[in-house]
Amino acid sequence: MSKILVFGHQNPDTDAIGAAIAFANLQKELGKDAEAVALGEPNEETAFALNHFGLTAPRVVETVANEVEQVMLVDHNEFQQSAADIEKVEILAVVDHHRIANFQTANPLYYRAEPVGCTSTIILKLYKENNVEVPKNIAGMMLSAIVSDTLLFKSPTCTQEDVKAAKELAEIAGVDLEGYGLEMLKAGTNLGTKSASDLIDLDAKSFPMGGSNLRIAQVNTVDLAEVFARQAELESAMQEANTANGYDLFVLVVTNILDSDSEILIVGEPKENVEKAFNVTLDNNRALLKGVVSRKKQVVPQLTAAFEG
Amino acid sequence: MSKILVFGHQNPDTDAIGAAIAFANLQKELGKDAEAVALGEPNEETAFALNHFGLTAPRVVETVANEVEQVMLVDHNEFQQSAADIEKVEILAVVDHHRIANFQTANPLYYRAEPVGCTSTIILKLYKENNVEVPKNIAGMMLSAIVSDTLLFKSPTCTQEDVKAAKELAEIAGVDLEGYGLEMLKAGTNLGTKSASDLIDLDAKSFPMGGSNLRIAQVNTVDLAEVFARQAELESAMQEANTANGYDLFVLVVTNILDSDSEILIVGEPKENVEKAFNVTLDNNRALLKGVVSRKKQVVPQLTAAFEG
Numbered sequence: 148m149s150k151i152l153v154f155g156h157q158n159p160d161t162d163a164i165g166a167a168i169a170f171a172n173l174q175k176e177l178g179k180d181a182e183a184v185a186l187g188e189p190n191e192e193t194a195f196a197l198n199h200f201g202l203t204a205p206r207v208v209e210t211v212a213n214e215v216e217q218v219m220l221v222d223h224n225e226f227q228q229s230a231a232d233i234e235k236v237e238i239l240a241v242v243d244h245h246r247i248a249n250f251q252t253a254n255p256l257y258y259r260a261e262p263v264g265c266t267s268t269i270i271l272k273l274y275k276e277n278n279v280e281v282p283k284n285i286a287g288m289m290l291s292a293i294v295s296d297t298l299l300f301k302s303p304t305c306t307q308e309d310v311k312a313a314k315e316l317a318e319i320a321g322v323d324l325e326g327y328g329l330e331m332l333k334a335g336t337n338l339g340t341k342s343a344s345d346l347i348d349l350d351a352k353s354f355p356m357g358g359s360n361l362r363i364a365q366v367n368t369v370d371l372a373e374v375f376a377r378q379a380e381l382e383s384a385m386q387e388a389n390t391a392n393g394y395d396l397f398v399l400v401v402t403n404i405l406d407s408d409s410e411i412l413i414v415g416e417p418k419e420n421v422e423k424a425f426n427v428t429l430d431n432n433r434a435l436l437k438g439v440v441s442r443k444k445q446v447v448p449q450l451t452a453a454f455e456g
Numbered sequence: 457m458s459k460i461l462v463f464g465h466q467n468p469d470t471d472a473i474g475a476a477i478a479f480a481n482l483q484k485e486l487g488k489d490a491e492a493v494a495l496g497e498p499n500e501e502t503a504f505a506l507n508h509f510g511l512t513a514p515r516v517v518e519t520v521a522n523e524v525e526q527v528m529l530v531d532h533n534e535f536q537q538s539a540a541d542i543e544k545v546e547i548l549a550v551v552d553h554h555r556i557a558n559f560q561t562a563n564p565l566y567y568r569a570e571p572v573g574c575t576s577t578i579i580l581k582l583y584k585e586n587n588v589e590v591p592k593n594i595a596g597m598m599l600s601a602i603v604s605d606t607l608l609f610k611s612p613t614c615t616q617e618d619v620k621a622a623k624e625l626a627e628i629a630g631v632d633l634e635g636y637g638l639e640m641l642k643a644g645t646n647l648g649t650k651s652a653s654d655l656i657d658l659d660a661k662s663f664p665m666g667g668s669n670l671r672i673a674q675v676n677t678v679d680l681a682e683v684f685a686r687q688a689e690l691e692s693a694m695q696e697a698n699t700a701n702g703y704d705l706f707v708l709v710v711t712n713i714l715d716s717d718s719e720i721l722i723v724g725e726p727k728e729n730v731e732k733a734f735n736v737t738l739d740n741n742r743a744l745l746k747g748v749v750s751r752k753k754q755v756v757p758q759l760t761a762a763f764e765g
Contacts, residue, residue: 246564251557258556258569276585 150180151239152208152215154230155266156223157186158350161193161331165292166221166266167205169285170242173270174219176279181219184208186230190349192335196291199331200284200320212236222266224250242269264309265296271312287320294328295335298367301407302441332404336368343377343384347399353392354447356454359417362394363450365442367404374401375433378412382432385414396421398450402440409439424453459489460548461517461524463539464575465532466495467659470502470640474601475530475575476514478594479551482579483528485588490528493517495539499658501644505600508640509593509629521545531575533559551578573611573618576601580621596629603637604644607676610716611750641713645677652686652693656708662701663756665763668726671703672759674751676713683710684742687721691741694723705730707759711749718748733762 153171155163164185171183185205189197197204211218212235219240226233226249240257241250244266261269267289274281281289293313297305300313317324338346351364368374374381385397396415403409413421413432421427427434439445462480464472473494480492494514498506506513520527521544528549535542535558549566550559553575570578576598583590590598602622606614609622626633647655660673677683683690694706705724712718722730722741730736736743748754 244564246561247556247567248560250560252555255553255555255571256569257571258567260565260567262564262566 149217150182150215151217151219152184152211153181153219153221154184154186154205154208154211155221156228159185159187159193160190160350161196161288161295162266162292163222164189164193164205165196165288166242166270168202169267169270169281169289170219170221170273172282172285173274173277173279177277182206184211190335191337192295192331193291195331195334196288196295199327200287200291202284202288221270224248224260226250242266242273244269261308262306264302264305265293265312267292267296267316268306268309268312271316281316281319283320286316287322290316290320290322290324290327291331294324294331298402298404298407298440299325299328299332301404303444304441329404332367333369336366336404338366338368338374343380344387347381347384347388347397352442353394354451356451359395359420359454360393361396361398361450361454362388362392363398363400363442363446365400365402365409365446367402369403369405371401371403371410375410375412378431378433381412382414385412389415398446400436400439400442400446404440407438407440409436410434411436420453421450424449458526459491459524460526460528461493461520462490462528462530463493463495463514463517463520464530465537468494468496468502469499469659470505470597470604471575471601472531473498473502473514474505474597475551475579477511478576478579478590478598479528479530479582481591481594482583482586482588486586491515493520499644500646501604501640502600504640504643505597505604508636509596509600511593511597530579533557533569535559551575551582553578570617571615573614574602574605574621576605576625577615577618577621580625590625590628592629595625596631599625599629599631599633599636600640603633603640607711607713607716607749608634608637608641610713612753613750638713641676642678645675645713647675647677647683652689653696656690656693656697656706661751662703663760665760668704668729668763669702670705670707670759670763671697671701672707672709672751672755674709674711674755676711678712678714680710680712680719684719684721687740687742690721691723694721698724707755709745709748709751709755713749716747716749718745719743720745729762730759733758 153167155167167183171181174181183205185207189204210232211230212232217237217239221242224241224243238252243260244263293309297309347364354361389397399412400409411434462476464476476492480490483490492514494516498513519541520539521541526546526548530551533550533552547561552569553572602618606618656673663670698706708721709718
């Protein structure tokens with residue numbers, strides 16, 4: 148039996164790494180020679196979770212065809228978010244909660260996507276369908292992934308299934324859901340040690356919109372003022388990124404995980420489309436977006452409508 | 457609540473229609489306003505099954521955006537096999553057992569694919585996961601789909617899961633699996649009433665291979681001699697199709713569903729690639745392929761290797 152690598156997307160977050168560990172373990176229980184790997188180092192939030200549950204970070208790889216012929220993907224499907232040589236291997240399975248795009252296979256495969264808040268919620272179902280028990284430490288990691296993806300259930304991407312799964316996993320892991328969850332989210336908000344250019348690249352994605360090239364980054368914090376104390380430094384890093392990469396407009400979304408609000412910082416043009424998108428007036432390149440926490444549901448569609456409408 | 461259309465691929469076979477009926481019924485039980493439709497009239501095998509279980513053929517549509525905003529696909533995903541205006545609607549769910557290609561969505565969706573022999577095998581699982589009972593007549597239609605796709609379990613695409621599902625469905629439907637299955641397959645082999653040009657177009661697909669344009673059609677029979685009594689007429693229809701559509705080589709695969717062998721008839725060039733693919737010598741443009749019943753697994757890959765190798 149040949150080995151199978153299991154991994155999440157580039158720039159891995161807690162779900163990308165947690166779901167890979169959980170799904171690889173399930174495959175091993177089902178008799179497959181599966182290993183969880185990652186397309187990058189864990190971020191501070193993920194490192195906190197791994198450490199809390201006594202798990203080792205998965206080995207980091209950039210390419211996969213040099214060591215295996217078959218892989219399984221979690222928490223992503225689009226090839227540009229995957230291993231650099233993904234088209235050289237056979238994809239046996241995908242478990243995901245995103246749209247499907249830029250993805251294709253030569254053979255029939257196992258594909259399980261559901262419109263829920265977190266891949267780990269789906270993976271818990273797969274354990275049950277296969278009558279496999281979730282080990283205590285892996286339950287903790289899956290719980291961490293749900294807390295991370297849903298911002299402790301405050302994101303509009305969160306479904307009742309995510310809440311139910313998290314409660315069940317907290318029970319198995321033996322942790323207090325609210326207490327542990329907030330502690331883990333806070334561990335990911337330690338931005339002080341990062342340079343401005345690292346900070347705006349931590350969780351950043353590019354989006355072409357109506358002829359403009361947008362870069363939209365998001366960081367979590369428990370103190371908006373602490374982040375905006377570095378506004379000049381951040382603006383300068385964003386300006387540099389725009390020039391170096393041809394972005395027309397850089398949107399930094401700074402999310403307060405305690406209040407579930409976000410403040411945005413804008414560098415580039417046309418700024419009036421941002422004002423139109425969120426029905427706000429920028430002041431000193433900033434605006435508070437009340438109740439906004441999800442880039443996927445509350446930022447990208449609104450900007451798309453303003454730029455393409 | 458707005459209406460949702462559920463449908464299988466163009467040129468529908470028994471699985472495309474049976475899975476649409478079964479999945480639409482499941483969605484209705486789960487509270488959705490779903491209707492099964494079809495992208496074409498049922499073939500004779502499917503009509504036999506519908507009639508046997510007292511079901512009406514789904515309404516035939518070509519486009520969907522004129523009546524709904526949301527759809528669910530069964531037994532296919534590739535857009536060129538789907539409704540003509542598939543890109544104008546939101547795809548909420550897909551249940552399928554094919555490779556994924558030429559498919560994308562703007563939003564997260566429910567996608568359930570498994571590498572089994574028939575979509576209806578997966579749909580039986582979905583009924584169970586949702587604790588919904590399969591109605592007797594729909595169980596009969598799902599059973600018919602499995603028999604059709606696996607040629608009564610003789611196709612190499614058939615898995616143990618398909619066999620298990622078919623037995624369970626036969627019990628619910630109250631039919632003798634082997635007896636009914638053979639009767640249904642035979643109903644699809646009534647080729648005598650069809651013109652030669654209809655016959656070579658019943659189940660035909662095009663495949664570009666290494667610079668050549670191949671057309672590969674398959675028909676089922678219980679009597680190879682009866683089909684080949686019309687060899688001259690068939691060759692002439694294949695020659696016409698080649699000329700009219702720019703095919704270099706037409707391969708007609710005539711499958712004996714009783715013996716699980718196929719005899720091929722070839723019109724076009726280069727014929728030596730066909731001989732190489734199957735390690736046979738053509739005699740009067742024909743060759744017997746022992747044990748070959750699956751175009752997907754036993755014909756297309758072998759021809760691809762010969763044409764591209």
